[in-house]
Amino acid sequence: MSILFRVDVDKPLGHHNLLVKVGSKLSEDLHISVRRHPRYLFHLKEMLRFLNEKKVPAFFYFRLITLPDNETIELLEAGTHSYGYHMENTRSFDTFRQEIENFNKQGFYSDHFTKHGSGSYKLGKYHYPPYEPLKYMEWANKLNLTFYSGNGIAKCKEDLYEKNNDFYSNAFWGERNYRDENYNNIEDFVNAGISSDIIFLTHPENFYTHKILKQDVDKMISLAESKNIQWIREIPNLI
Ligand SMILES: [Zn+2]
Structure with missing residues (x-):
């Protein structure tokens, strides 16, 4: 069976030093694009180069403030990655649909999405924190x-x-701090992929900042190869 490698692109400039951390936060809180900043998505590009070298395809989810620039698009295409919307304003179906339209207006189209945040914190100017998957499934059906x-x-x-x-x-x-305290071993995770498809989730800013995360990803890739577990390239037939 296979692993689906999901990457939610949360931070426009990463958070590996104080300057970019503050820049990312301001961009999120004020909803200002920093696309022309020389370090824009630098952390993501590093991750893409790493995955491309390893020939591991992934699914990247972008916010309106982290939309891919030309260099990122080239790297996404070089690695035959998929990409979709990372949704923030899920207050109502109308705000959800408006956000999709805003992506489309910027030339960014997809047919799949993930939700930003897991319910507790407000993470951006237009972010609606509650996490309500049943609602999103319904909206997904409505908009195909x-x-x-x-x-x-x-x-x-x-x-x-x-x-x-x-x-x-x-x-x-x-991210190790988001794993369950009793289910946190990367090899146990990979072994779970022997009998069924499974999903790995991470964020490029953490991949770039925390060496241990990169090491875990590296280990996961080697283990998957040794156990003949494949990488999912297309969204499974889930509708
Ligand atoms: Zn997110």
């Missing part, structure tokens, strides 16, 4: 989009397999 991957934290391998209407509720998080 696919919402297949939730933000839950897997507490055991069965959680990774848990599906409601073809929606994967949980993922194994790359």
Whole structure:
């Protein structure tokens, strides 16, 4: 079976030093594009180069303030990655649809999306914090989009397999501090992929800032190869 590598692109400038951390936060809180900044998506580009070298395809989800620039698009294409919307303003169906239109107006089109944030914090000017997957499934159906991957934290391998209407509720998080305290070993995660498809979720700013995360991703890739586990290249038939 296979692993789907999901990447939510949250930070326009990353957070690896104080300057870019503040820049990212201001961009999020004021909803200002920093696309022309020389370090724009630098952390993501590093991650893309790494994945491209390893020949691992992934699914990248962008916010309006982290839309890919030309260099990022080239790297996405070089690695045959997929990309979609990382939704923020999920207050109502209308705000959701408006946000999709805003993406489209900027020439960014997709047919799948993920949700930004897991319910607790307001993370951006137009971010609506509650996490309400059932609502998003309904909206996805209305607009002919696919919402297949939730933000839950897997507490055991069965959680990774848990599906409601073809929606994967949980993922194994790359960030160690978001993993369940009793289910946190990367090899256990990869082993779960022997019998069923599973989802790995991470963020490029953390990949770039935290060496341990990059090491875990590297280990996951080697383990997957040794166990003959493939990488999902297309969204499974989930609608
Ligand atoms: Zn996010």
